[in-house]
Amino acid sequence: MSPVAGRRTESGSLVASALLFGGAWAAGGWLLTGAASGTRGSMLLTLFHLAASAGAALFLAYELTFRTSDPRSGLRSRLVAVFRQLGAGDLVRTAELARTLDVDLASGVGRAVAGLASRVEQLQASSHSVAGAAEGVDHGSTVLAASSAQQAAAAGEVTAAMEELSRTAAEISEHAERQNQLVLMAESEGAAGAEAVAEAVEGVGAVERRIADVTARADTLGTRSREIFRVLELISDIAQETHLLSLNAALEASAAGGRGRRFAVVAGEVRVLAERVRDSVASVRSQIEEFASAIRSTVVATEEGGKEAARVLEEARAATGALGILRASLRESSEAARQISSVTRQQTSATEEVLSTLRELHQVVERMSRDLSQLSATSGRLHSIGLDLELLGQTFRLDSARSLKSHVHTWAGRLPESLDGSRAAAAWNAQELIDELVGGAPFVECGCIVDVRGKVLATQIAHELRAASADALQELRRRNLADRAWFKKALESSRAVVTPPERSVMSGELCIMVAVARRNAAGEAVAVIEFDVNVSHWTEIGA
Amino acid sequence: MTTTPYLLVRVGERVAALPALAVRRVVRGARLHPLPGAGPGLVGLAEFAGEPLAVLDLAQLLGEERRSSRPPVTVVTWLGSGSDRELVGLGVDDAIEVTEIDAAALGVGQALVGGRPVLVVDLDRLGVEA
Numbered sequence: 277m278s279p280v281a282g283r284r285t286e287s288g289s290l291v292a293s294a295l296l297f298g299g300a301w302a303a304g305g306w307l308l309t310g311a312a313s314g315t316r317g318s319m320l321l322t323l324f325h326l327a328a329s330a331g332a333a334l335f336l337a338y339e340l341t342f343r344t345s346d347p348r349s350g351l352r353s354r355l356v357a358v359f360r361q362l363g364a365g366d367l368v369r370t371a372e373l374a375r376t377l378d379v380d381l382a383s384g385v386g387r388a389v390a391g392l393a394s395r396v397e398q399l400q401a402s403s404h405s406v407a408g409a410a411e412g413v414d415h416g417s418t419v420l421a422a423s424s425a426q427q428a429a430a431a432g433e434v435t436a437a438m439e440e441l442s443r444t445a446a447e448i449s450e451h452a453e454r455q456n457q458l459v460l461m462a463e464s465e466g467a468a469g470a471e472a473v474a475e476a477v478e479g480v481g482a483v484e485r486r487i488a489d490v491t492a493r494a495d496t497l498g499t500r501s502r503e504i505f506r507v508l509e510l511i512s513d514i515a516q517e518t519h520l521l522s523l524n525a526a527l528e529a530s531a532a533g534g535r536g537r538r539f540a541v542v543a544g545e546v547r548v549l550a551e552r553v554r555d556s557v558a559s560v561r562s563q564i565e566e567f568a569s570a571i572r573s574t575v576v577a578t579e580e581g582g583k584e585a586a587r588v589l590e591e592a593r594a595a596t597g598a599l600g601i602l603r604a605s606l607r608e609s610s611e612a613a614r615q616i617s618s619v620t621r622q623q624t625s626a627t628e629e630v631l632s633t634l635r636e637l638h639q640v641v642e643r644m645s646r647d648l649s650q651l652s653a654t655s656g657r658l659h660s661i662g663l664d665l666e667l668l669g670q671t672f673r674l675d676s677a678r679s680l681k682s683h684v685h686t687w688a689g690r691l692p693e694s695l696d697g698s699r700a701a702a703a704w705n706a707q708e709l710i711d712e713l714v715g716g717a718p719f720v721e722c723g724c725i726v727d728v729r730g731k732v733l734a735t736q737i738a739h740e741l742r743a744a745s746a747d748a749l750q751e752l753r754r755r756n757l758a759d760r761a762w763f764k765k766a767l768e769s770s771r772a773v774v775t776p777p778e779r780s781v782m783s784g785e786l787c788i789m790v791a792v793a794r795r796n797a798a799g800e801a802v803a804v805i806e807f808d809v810n811v812s813h814w815t816e817i818g819a
Numbered sequence: 820m821t822t823t824p825y826l827l828v829r830v831g832e833r834v835a836a837l838p839a840l841a842v843r844r845v846v847r848g849a850r851l852h853p854l855p856g857a858g859p860g861l862v863g864l865a866e867f868a869g870e871p872l873a874v875l876d877l878a879q880l881l882g883e884e885r886r887s888s889r890p891p892v893t894v895v896t897w898l899g900s901g902s903d904r905e906l907v908g909l910g911v912d913d914a915i916e917v918t919e920i921d922a923a924a925l926g927v928g929q930a931l932v933g934g935r936p937v938l939v940v941d942l943d944r945l946g947v948e949a
Contacts, residue, residue, distance in 0.1 A: 516847060519914075520892075523826070523845045526917035530824035530839040540917070547916060 365672040366771050367393045393674045400669035400678055407662025414655035421648035428645050431638040438634055442627040449620035456613035459606050466603045477592040480585055487582040494575040501568040508561050515553040522547035663811050670774055677818030681772040684792045687713050688805045691794040695802055706734035719813035721782055726804045730758025745782045766791040766804045777811055786811045822919035828911040830878045835938040844895040845914045862910050867895055874908035900943050
C-alpha cells in the first residue's frame with residue numbers, strides 16, 4: 277500500500293470513527309429528548325452540550341483527515357487508536373492515548389474528552405435526578421392512588437350512611453307527627469277527664485256538706501233526747517212521790533177505820549195512776565233509749581261517711597292536680613313533637629343537600645383515583661426511562677467515582693497478572709479481595725472472580741442478603757460461568773462490559789452486570805471480575 | 820167477812836205483808852247514818868219527826884242474804900206491843916200497796932193475795948227476835 281493510499285485509508289478510518297461517534301451522540305440526544313420529555317427543561321441544556329460535542333468531534337475528524345499530513349510520526353495510527361477508544365466510550369483510555377499525540381493535538385483532544393466527560397457526568401446526574409424524582413412521584417402517586425381509592429370508598433360509605441340518615445330523619449319526622457296527633461287526642465281526653473273530675477269533686481263536696489248537716493241535726497237530736505231523759509226522770513220521781521203519798525194516804529185511811537174507807541179508795545186510784553205513770557215513763561224511756569241509740573249509730577255512720585267523703589274529696593282533688601300536671605306534660609310533649617317534626621324536616625332538607633354534594637365529591641374522588649393510577653403508571657415509565665438513561669451514561673468509562681466501568685477497571689487492577697507460580701499470585705487471596713470489594717460498595721449485590729475457564733475462584737454477596745441467600749451463594753460457588761454472556765464478552769473485549777437490567781435471584785430487584793477481564797502484559801486474559809449492581813442504588817455509586 | 824189492812828212490800832224476790840195499822844209512814848230516800856259495831860240487820864240511824872229512828876233491814880230479819888246496797892224505801896212502824904213497843908224503820912226494796920186481807924186467807928205466816936203467796940210478817944215476834 278502506497279503512503280498516499282495508506283494515508284487515505286487511515287483518513288477513511290478517522291472519518292468513519294468520527295461519524296460513528298457523532299452518530300452515537302445524535303442517537304443518544306434523540307433518545308434523551310424523547311425519553312425525558314417530562315423533564316425537558318433540565319435535559320435540554322445537556323442535549324445542547326452533547327450536540328456541540330458531536331459537532332466538535334466532526335470538525336476535529338475533518339481537520340485530522342484533510343489537513344494533518346505528517347507521514348513520519350505514525351500520528352494517524354495513534355489518532356485512529358484514540359478515536360477507537362473514543363468511539364467505544366472509554367474516555368479514560370482516550371485521554372491516556374491522546375497524551376501520545378503532539379502537544380497541540382493532545383491538548384485539543386484532552387479538552388474535548390474532558391468536556392465530553394463533563395457532559396456525560398451531567399447526563400448521569402440528570403438521569404439520577406429523573407430516576408429519583410420519577411421514583412418519588414411513582415411512590416407518591418401510588419400512595420395517593422391508594423389513599424384516593426380509600427377516600428372514594430369512604431365517600432361511598434359516608435354517602436350510604438347519609439342516605440340512611442336521610443331515610444331515618446324522614447321516619448322520625450313521620451313518627452313525631454303521629455305522636456303529636458296522639459298527644460292532641462290525649463289532651464282532648466284529659467280535658468274531658470278534668471271536667472268529669474271537677475264535677476265529681478263538686479258532687480262529693482255537696483255530699484260532704486249534707487253529711488255535716490245530718491251530723492249537726494243528729495247532735496241536736498241527741499241533745500234533745502238527753503233533755504227528754506231529764507224530763508222523764510222528773511216525771512218518774514213525781515210518780516214515785518205520788519205513789520208514796522197514795523200509800524201513806526191509804527195507811528192513814530186504814531187508821532181512820534170506816535171513815536177513811538172512801539179516802540182509801542181515792543188513795544188507791546191515785547196509787548194506780550202513779551203506777552201507770554211510772555210504767556208509761558219506763559216505756560217511754562225504753563223507746564227514747566232505742567231512739568237515742570239509733571241516733572248515736574246514725575251519728576257514727578254519718579261521721580264515717582263524712583270521713584270517707586272527705587277522703588274521696590281529697591283523692592279527687594289529688595286526681596285533679598295529677599290531671600293538671602298530665603295535661604301540662606301532654607302540652608309540652610305536643611310542642612316537643614312539633615319541634616322535632618319541624619327540625620327533622622329541616623334536617624332532611626339539609627341532608628339532601630349534603631347528599632348531593634357527597635355524590636359529586638364521590639365522583640370527583642373516583643375520577644382523581646383513576647387519574648392518580650394513570651399518573652402512577654406514567655411515573656413508573658418515567659422511572660424506567662431514567663434507569664435507561666443511567667445505563668446509557670454508564671456505558672462510558674470516565675475518570676470519575678460515579679463511573680461503574682472506572683470502578684471495575686480499578687478493582688480488576690488489584691488482581692495479579694498471573695494466577696500461577698508468581699509471587700504476587702502466592703500472596704493473593706481471591707476471597708479476601710472480593711469480600712473487601714463487595715463490603716465496600718453498597719450498590720453491589722453480588723461479586724465474583726472467575727478464571728478464564730469459567731471456574732468461580734471467589735464470590736460474595738451483600739451483607740444484608742447473606743442470611744436469605746446463603747444457599748444461592750453456595751450454589752454459585754459450585755457453578756461454572758463460562759456460558760454467561762458477560763463472561764464471553766469480557767474475555768473478548770479489553771474494556772468493561774455492561775449487560776441490560778434483569779431481575780436478581782438474590783433480592784428480586786433489577787440489577788445490571790458489569791464485568792472486565794484482568795489481562796497480563798501480553799494482553800492475555802487471566803481472570804474475569806464481575807459485579808451485580810442494583811439499579812435501585814444508582815445514587816450510591818460514588819456517593 | 821173480817822178483813823185486816825196490810826201494807827205489801829217487796830223484799831228481794833219476795834213480797835211481804837206488814838200490818839197497816841202498825842205502820843206510821845212510808846219514806847223514800849231517808850238519810851241513814853251507819854252505826855259502828857252494829858249487828859246484822861241494823862242498817863243505821865235516821866231522823867223521823869225530830870227523833871232518831873233505828874232502821875232495820877227487813878230482808879235480813881226474814882233470813883235473806885245481806886244486801887250490798889242500802890234499801891231505798893223505809894217503812895216507819897211500831898214494833899212490839901203494849902209498853903214494849905217502839906218505833907223503828909224497816910228497809911225494803913219497794914212499797915207496793917195497802918190491801919185488805921181476809922182472815923180466811925191468812926195461814927201461818929203466809930197469805931194469798933191476788934192468787935200469789937205473800938209472807939205475813941208478825942211485827943210483835945219480829946220485834947222480840949230482833
